[in-house]
Amino acid sequence: MSEKEIKNSGAERSRSLEEIFEARIARDEKIEPKDWMPEKYRQTHIRQMSQHAHSEIIGMLPEGNWITRAPSLRRKAALLAKVQDEAGHGLYLYSACETLGISRDELYEQLHSGKAKYSSIFNYPTITWADIGAIGWLVDGAAIINQVPLCNTSFGPYARAMVRVCKEESFHQRQGYEIMLTLCRGTEEQKAMAQDALNRWWWPSLMMLGPTDAESIHTEQSMKWKLKRKSNDELRQQFIDQTVPQADILGLTIPDPDLKWNEETGHYDFGEIDWDEFWQVVKGHGPCNKERLGARVDAWNNGKWVRDAAMAYAEKNEKRKVAKAS
């Protein structure tokens, strides 16, 4: 440490803990679980990380719906691996969240009671095989745009979990796009199925990037803590700009009559998003909210005897070991 740095750190001591904390983040230092942090930082991180974890876990349900009906062994193996990855993402994020002093049990309780939210996109049904293609392409595509900036977020455990998540997401999107490509190069009927899936998933995917900046309450604070690097609207524009050419390659039409390349801005202009629909789904009135949460709660409750049995077995073994040793 140079003399100057020593002087600086001396001056810092006289400032409030919170100012020091904010300055550390501004210098791109990471915050680790045992470091002092403002209560609001802790709560905001618990909320965002657990919402993220819940989304990964609930997100397995719409896709899990097609594992037994995947059209080939290749597709089935890929889909199984993808859904297993999403379980992994949920687990990385739950354990990162637990470093902030909340237990796994409390996190589950918040999800199961409906107190905690998860991404609204998973409340839409997967009614054809093409939906699996559309989810990988669009939903994982939008997730990547959301997640890549989080690899540099200020809270160490979150950033490390996101690095691992992002490494795995690219396969998810590519396998989805490949499904769409295969359908689009297939029969008329198959291509129509792909178009129908795009029609249904396009707008919910745009909504998935969050409310418009004017309506978004958390943005400013989140920017400071590097929980966000770009606003929802910027992320949405980025998603649209990169996805439209991909749809062109598929020969599919984006279901937005107002979608138009704007030479001046260098971006696509797009039509009005139905935010009423978004808020309805967020508030629990989407097509599958009840079904998703119900399936999750059932899985947890029906697995209870297995968890209890495993714990009883572990305790018995432990006692046996102790008895042998004495």
Place this chain on the structure above:
Amino acid sequence: MSNNKKNWPLWEIFVRSKNGLEHRHFGSLHAADAEMALENARDVYTRRNEGVSIWVVESKNITASNPEQNGELFEPAQDKVYRHPTFYDLPDEVKHM
């Protein structure tokens, strides 16, 4: 939910990515016992050949230093520049040192 039996404890997972490298902390997970923690760690943290060896340690067995003690623990090393090779003045003619 709290009227059930004990919850699975938390384990810290360390993975050696290949021989020649140390085990590195990868994250944590819940499991009933060490054996299950190993199996779960395999599935959660090494789905793509990320490891050749796994250590699992129940989290409660780890003693960690506290950032509040960082001053007394780590600051004493800061003024011991004589522990670094550049502290010593040697003439340029001295080679290989």
